[in-house]
Amino acid sequence: MEVGHLYVHVPFCRTKCPYCDFYSTTGKVEPECYLNLLKEExxxxxxxxxxxxxxxxxxxxSLMPPSFFEHIISLFPEAEEITVEVNPDDVNHEYLKGLKSAGVNRISLGIQTFDDSLLKILKRRHTGTKGIKSIETAISIFDNVSIDLIFGIPGQDEKSMEKDLKTLMKFPLKHVSTYALTIYEKTPFHRLFKEKKYALPSEETFSKYYSLIVEKLSTGGFYQYEISNFSKLQFECKHNLAYWDMKNYLGIGPSAASLLANKYQKNVDNYFAYKNAISSGKVIYKEEVNLSREEVFKIKLAMGLRKTNGVNLKVEEEKVVRNSIEKSPFLQNLLNSRILILEKRKLKLNPEFLFVSSYLISRIGEEIIFPA
Ligand code: SF4
Structure with a gap:
């Protein structure tokens, strides 16, 4: 089997952000040792x-030196899009030049917001000014720069959101990802929100902010191609599109996930367990599942409906969808009200309903019935 997309997880962080549920350790950063582990994996x-x-x-x-990326990239000369997530606090001219010489051609900056008081709540290392400087440096070296923004941060209001959007619009960015603040279990934010030290905005406010983002970004020449992702034409993140299109991908490093034919695997999410296992010639998984044909199709729908372009259905998949529609008043209702659109073997959600798509997508999945 040939694998066309590679994810490399770098499991080190200088400090832990209280909202984050990605696996990382604040322990010693070991670039050389980690590179060898990845090659071994x-x-x-x-x-x-x-x-x-x-x-x-x-x-x-971005805690890794450019030589780390150079080594891995040199193993895969066919790679076209090579992205590195960079913490704004780690940006300087020399470092980004080093990444470019290593073969990196896309930078994703974790800006989150330009507002210092909100950055403090998120416990980010950088300031708003450093965020702006990091963008200026990145665009002076790379043509393809993306930034991440978070909305719904406690204390954030419409004015501050508008200011963030106005600031980012000053730069020739190619891509913006915007995420609603989500409170994950077992994160410090989960406890703080439970203790009512902070509160999330109401659903109405979230939805208002989302509409504001969609409106301002589209006025600024970005087109929305997924619930949370906006790009200039031809600058969609091809790597993420591969996930949403259910292409085969390999993830390496602790907690990295892979989809290989119908097998989903997630590596163990502990650096030390990973290191011990790889050093003794084994890969250990936190999760390993063989997906049935039905499960693959339901995941394909769930992923594909996130995109504004929707899901392209194969002939037999279209039959399953049409049969399910015949039996489901819920799906008929969505189609009649143009919330769900089925045209020429393409199934998609009306973009106006993307913000509530998590609920719709899971309900649509429940209504899809396979012939016995
Ligand atoms: S948000 Fe990024 S920098 Fe913060 S803990 Fe998570 S992975 Fe590390």
């Missing part, structure tokens, strides 16, 4: 990996 997995895209995510990949 690649060997142990014995796959034909010919990635068109490579995505270094984290954790904080």
């Amino acid at each position: 690649l060997k142990l997995k014995k796959l034909r990996v010919k990635p068109k895209t490579i995505y270094f995510g984290g954790g904080t990949p």
